[in-house]
Amino acid sequence: MKRSSCSALRAEQSFQGDVSTMRRAMLAAFAASFLAAPALAQDAAAPRPATISVMGTGEAQLKPDFARIFVAVETQGDTVGKAVDANRASSEEVLARIQSLGIKKEDIRTENFQVFQTPPRMDNTGKEIKVPKFTANHRLRITTRDLDGVGRLAGEILASPNMLFQSVSFGLDRQEAGGDEARRAAVRDARRQADLYADAAGVTLGRLMEIRDGSVQPYEPQRDMRMMTMKAAAPAEEIPIVPPATLRYISNVQLVWEIAQKP
Structure with a gap:
């Protein structure tokens, strides 16, 4: 019995010690939050710094590195197999001819290949013209660095x-180069x-607070490039394609500075 009473007494003393420690910790935390409250109130009441926000526009013009010509080989047949064959x-003939002009095989790529039912056609009197049932269309992308020979x-x-x-x-080997140069010019x-603005207002610029990136747009001269066809027996004639001297890129950026009073 004495041993049990001693154990109970020690447990009660330990519990009371834990409670006392917890109370001291809570009081310390409360005191710290109370002391910090004035500082937080001062921060909340501090006025926001005056700023100046400016939108900059930049432009870059870079000489193109290559040209891409998009063409399609189109054939028809009464069955899907005949149209594809x-x-x-025809595609093999085209590829052989293109490579004979100095274009490397790796510079010729298939963009798309599809087979579909041939749409109905009408003559001038409105009478339907009989055409093969299926059309196969093979779209090719040809890349060349000989801009003057396009x-x-x-x-x-x-x-x-x-x-x-x-x-x-027309494009650049490093497509991001034009945009990067335009961004620098915008800044x-x-x-x-x-x-x-700061000089006119009698103030000076303080620290840079925000940078908001805008869009970068490449502007290539528009050309009248309607789809054209030529008969197999037609002689090759140069098409009047004049490559642009430069490719133009435009960028926008918004910068925000803190305004500082002149000393």
Whole structure:
């Protein structure tokens, strides 16, 4: 009995010690939060710094590195198999001709291949013209670095049978280079405007607080490149395609500075 009473007494003393420790910890936390409250109130009441927000616009013009010509080989047949076989034969002829013009095999790529039912056709009197039931369309992308020879290359391609010339575009090896240069120019323009406004207002620029990236858009001159076809026996003629001297990129950026009073 004495041993049990001693054990109970020690347990009660331990419990009371734990409670006392917890009370001291709670009081310390309360005191810390109470002391910090004035500082938080001061921060909340502090006025927001005056700022100046400027939208900058930048432009970059870079010489294109390559041209891409998009063409299609289109054939027809009364069955899917015949349309596909005819397309394969025509495509092989086209590929051989393109490679004979100095275009590497790896610079010729298939963009799309599809077979569909041939849409109905009407003559001038409104009478339906009988056509093969199926059409196979093989879209090709041809890349060349001979920019001055794009028109001649397009003419040679169109002299092949069953060819459709679709479009031509120009690009850069590093597509991001134009956008990056335009962004740098946009930041310089924003800084120039901000300095001007600050000087006119009799203040100075403080720390840079925000940078908000805008869009970057490439602007390539628009060309009238309607789809064209040429008969198999037609001689190759150069198409008047003049490559752009430069590719133009435009970027926007918004910068926000804190305004500081002049000393």
